[in-house]
Amino acid sequence: MRILISLLYGLAVSRLVASTPADIPHVFQSSPFTRQHLSSALVQRELGSVVSSKTTIFGPDDERYKNATEPWNTVASPRIQVVIQPDEEVDVSTIVQYCNDNSLPFLARNRAHGGASTLNSFNGVQIDLSPFSNISITPSGKSAWFGGGVYDGQAVAYLWERGYVTPTGACDCVSMMGPGLGGGHGRLEGLYGMISDNILQLNVVLGNGTAITVNSTSHADLFWAMKGAGHNFGIVTSFESKIYPRGPETWHYHNYVWGGEKLEVLFEALNALHGNGSTPVDMAQNWGSFFMNSTLDAHNPLIQWSFAYRGSVEQAAPLLAPFNAIPSLSDEFGDLPYPGIAATQGLDTDSIVCQHGNRIISATAGLQVYNVTAERQIFESFRRRIQSHPQLAAGGVIEHDGYSTAAVTAYDSADSAYPFRSDHHLMLINIALAPNNTDSELERNAWEWAAEVRDLWNAGQPGRKAHAYVNYANGMESLEEKYGHEIWRLKRLRALKERYDPDNRFRFYNPIVQP
Numbered sequence: 359m360r361i362l363i364s365l366l367y368g369l370a371v372s373r374l375v376a377s378t379p380a381d382i383p384h385v386f387q388s389s390p391f392t393r394q395h396l397s398s399a400l401v402q403r404e405l406g407s408v409v410s411s412k413t414t415i416f417g418p419d420d421e422r423y424k425n426a427t428e429p430w431n432t433v434a435s436p437r438i439q440v441v442i443q444p445d446e447e448v449d450v451s452t453i454v455q456y457c458n459d460n461s462l463p464f465l466a467r468n469r470a471h472g473g474a475s476t477l478n479s480f481n482g483v484q485i486d487l488s489p490f491s492n493i494s495i496t497p498s499g500k501s502a503w504f505g506g507g508v509y510d511g512q513a514v515a516y517l518w519e520r521g522y523v524t525p526t527g528a529c530d531c532v533s534m535m536g537p538g539l540g541g542g543h544g545r546l547e548g549l550y551g552m553i554s555d556n557i558l559q560l561n562v563v564l565g566n567g568t569a570i571t572v573n574s575t576s577h578a579d580l581f582w583a584m585k586g587a588g589h590n591f592g593i594v595t596s597f598e599s600k601i602y603p604r605g606p607e608t609w610h611y612h613n614y615v616w617g618g619e620k621l622e623v624l625f626e627a628l629n630a631l632h633g634n635g636s637t638p639v640d641m642a643q644n645w646g647s648f649f650m651n652s653t654l655d656a657h658n659p660l661i662q663w664s665f666a667y668r669g670s671v672e673q674a675a676p677l678l679a680p681f682n683a684i685p686s687l688s689d690e691f692g693d694l695p696y697p698g699i700a701a702t703q704g705l706d707t708d709s710i711v712c713q714h715g716n717r718i719i720s721a722t723a724g725l726q727v728y729n730v731t732a733e734r735q736i737f738e739s740f741r742r743r744i745q746s747h748p749q750l751a752a753g754g755v756i757e758h759d760g761y762s763t764a765a766v767t768a769y770d771s772a773d774s775a776y777p778f779r780s781d782h783h784l785m786l787i788n789i790a791l792a793p794n795n796t797d798s799e800l801e802r803n804a805w806e807w808a809a810e811v812r813d814l815w816n817a818g819q820p821g822r823k824a825h826a827y828v829n830y831a832n833g834m835e836s837l838e839e840k841y842g843h844e845i846w847r848l849k850r851l852r853a854l855k856e857r858y859d860p861d862n863r864f865r866f867y868n869p870i871v872q873p
């Protein structure tokens with residue numbers, strides 16, 4: 359038995375299982391047989407007749423495989439032997455039971471942007487949620503049902519055309535539920551909260567295949583956990599979320615590129631705009647970065663910033679005046695309906711940011727205010743790398759997210775598993791290497807740079823603990839950094855794991871119970 363277990367599971371045996379080595383793990387008790395090599399033809403033969411006829415099952419030799427499995431970031435590359443695209447929600451229960459009966463690990467996959475290196479321990483069956491793309495507005499006009507595979511650009515366009523909006527991520531290509539299970543930050547959070555704050559109910563398939571409805575009266579304990587730590591507890595096949603009248607007909611955007619000498623005046627203006635968590639709610643979101651463009655400047659990083667304002671250029675003018683006053687290398691602006699805003703910020707499905715198959719080294723931090731000294735240190739360390747490691751510097755983007763946060767902080771932080779409501783800025787360094795990079799020295803240098811930048815951000819807020827928003831985490835952070843430093847929080851999450859996923863089937867995306 360031992361040998362079989364180690365052959366099949368390798369390093370993936372969960373700590374829950376490993377902590378009771380004397381027992382035969384429960385996960386194997388109900389298994390009539392185990393398999394080392396999985397063939398899609400075999401799964402098709404065995405499972406095909408018990409799932410809906412439109413469910414598709416294929417393996418690496420199929421032409422659909424690359425598109426269905428290619429990760430956004432190859433640093434997080436789960437090994438997928440078989441892809442199953444369920445046709446109906448009920449099929450997910452059948453698939454999960456089949457996987458369990460055959461001791462096959464399974465992984466829900468949505469838009470494949472998940473970048474946590476913990477995903478590398480996965481080797482098994484991908485349950486592809488992309489067929490679950492239905493959206494339907496309820497008769498009240500106050501909520502809508504979304505398929506578990508709905509993505510941001512799709513939801514934004516669908517609702518806008520019908521007069522509504524709902525909180526999504528800022529990037530069109532990412533799913534709603536991937537981010538939503540860990541919070542979900544976007545342009546409407548200042549008004550309405552994060553994606554997770556707006557969920558009314560979730561249809562969930564648990565690790566044992568049982569399908570349940572999770573809401574404030576049904577499995578309320580699990581509802582709490584799924585709003586912040588949801589990836590650990592089940593597969594969401596559909597969910598109901600609040601929607602809102604769409605508001606102003608157009609939004610205003612303004613993008614700038616500045617030279618590094620403007621850094622201090624820029625960050626002081628940003629801190630004034632955000633007022634340590636009191637950003638005007640219509641100043642919905644801005645993101646900016648330190649980046650390299652050798653055509654514009656071969657020796658120095660540059661600063662780009664993009665603002666999205668919910669309203670007209672006239673309404674935005676007083677808030678943007680301090681930025682217009684900083685002489686820029688270039689700028690562009692305009693007013694257009696909300697669904698077009700993502701493209702102006704380089705965040706639509708055709709943008710470079712949305713393409714898959716990159717190799718990106720990353721690290722993250724959560725801040726309340728920008729520390730201008732720390733930002734200067736980070737900028738200068740980038741500049742030094744242009745000299746010492748030009749190849750690395752070329753792919754470095756040091757990202758700063760600034761949201762309006764009023765509705766996020768209006769919720770009591772104890773009311774859901776999302777732990778970091780006091781963070782007003784999400785920080786992320788992404789260093790893109792060549793997708794086929796085999797230079798391990800280069801990669802080591804990239805990790806070093808990423809850690810240095812994260813540490814500078816954190817050193818710039820003495821007295822605050824390090825936070826790693828679970829959806830930006832690289833996977834190597836501590837549990838406290840990802841799920842909160844309060845002792846009661848992790849205790850509660852662990853107890854819920856025992857109750858709802860005792861076999862730790864959901865252990866691949868920043869797992870609470872680590873394998």
Ligand SMILES: Cc1cc2nc3c(=O)[nH]c(=O)nc-3n(C[C@H](O)[C@H](O)[C@H](O)COP(=O)(O)OP(=O)(O)OC[C@H]3O[C@@H](n4cnc5c(N)ncnc54)[C@H](O)[C@@H]3O)c2cc1C
Pocket residue numbers: 430465466467468469470471472473487506507526527528529531532533534535536537538539541542543544588589592593594595711712829830866867
């Ligand atoms: C280009 C880009 C832009 C981003 N923009 C934002 C942003 O604006 N706001 C923000 O908050 N985050 C953002 N992120 C981070 C994002 O939240 C995470 O990368 C997230 O994991 C992506 O979800 P996905 O569905 O695309 O990826 P996946 O890799 O498919 O999913 C990530 C994990 O979530 C689990 N999961 C997904 N859907 C379900 C479901 N229905 N049921 C159960 N489990 C599920 C999967 O098991 C998986 O392990 C961005 C990331 C990228 C790469």
Ligand SMILES: *[C@@H]1O[C@H](CO)[C@@H](O)[C@H](O)[C@H]1NC(C)=O
Pocket residue numbers: 424425426427428429470714
């Ligand atoms: C797969 O194809 C669909 C439709 O063309 C596209 O939206 C999606 O981004 C593709 N996925 C990947 C991983 O390339």
Ligand SMILES: *[C@@H]1O[C@H](CO)[C@@H](O)[C@H](O)[C@H]1NC(C)=O
Pocket residue numbers: 445446447489490491492505
């Ligand atoms: C999507 O909607 C169609 C039409 O209403 C329905 O037939 C189908 O079952 C729905 N799919 C899912 C996965 O709910």
Ligand SMILES: *[C@@H]1O[C@H](CO)[C@@H](O)[C@H](O)[C@H]1NC(C)=O
Pocket residue numbers: 558559571572573574575576
């Ligand atoms: C929660 O789900 C149950 C089961 O579907 C349902 O009966 C109940 O009305 C739901 N409660 C809320 C508040 O939506």
Ligand SMILES: *[C@@H]1O[C@H](CO)[C@@H](O)[C@H](O)[C@H]1NC(C)=O
Pocket residue numbers: 634635726727
């Ligand atoms: C920001 O506000 C928080 C309270 O929300 C406070 O604890 C913190 O000291 C403030 N930070 C600065 C730099 O003013």
Ligand SMILES: *[C@@H]1O[C@H](CO)[C@@H](O)[C@H](O)[C@H]1NC(C)=O
Pocket residue numbers: 651652653654
């Ligand atoms: C660099 O800037 C130039 C001039 O604005 C632009 O044409 C080019 O596309 C940029 N290069 C990259 C890689 O972004």
Ligand SMILES: *[C@@H]1O[C@H](CO)[C@@H](O)[C@H](O)[C@H]1NC(C)=O
Pocket residue numbers: 792794795796
């Ligand atoms: C990596 O791929 C690129 C093309 O995508 C190619 O030009 C380059 O030579 C490759 N590098 C290595 C080390 O294989």
Ligand SMILES: *[C@@H]1O[C@H](CO)[C@@H](O)[C@H](O)[C@H]1NC(C)=O
Pocket residue numbers: 729730731732814817818819820
């Ligand atoms: C800003 O960062 C510097 C460098 O880490 C640090 O010494 C200083 O205390 C920070 N300032 C504030 C107000 O936190």
Ligand SMILES: *[C@@H]1O[C@H](CO)[C@@H](O)[C@H](O)[C@H]1NC(C)=O
Pocket residue numbers: 564566567568857858859
């Ligand atoms: C599946 O797990 C849930 C939660 O632990 C439990 O309530 C349910 O009875 C289990 N279902 C089966 C078939 O064992």
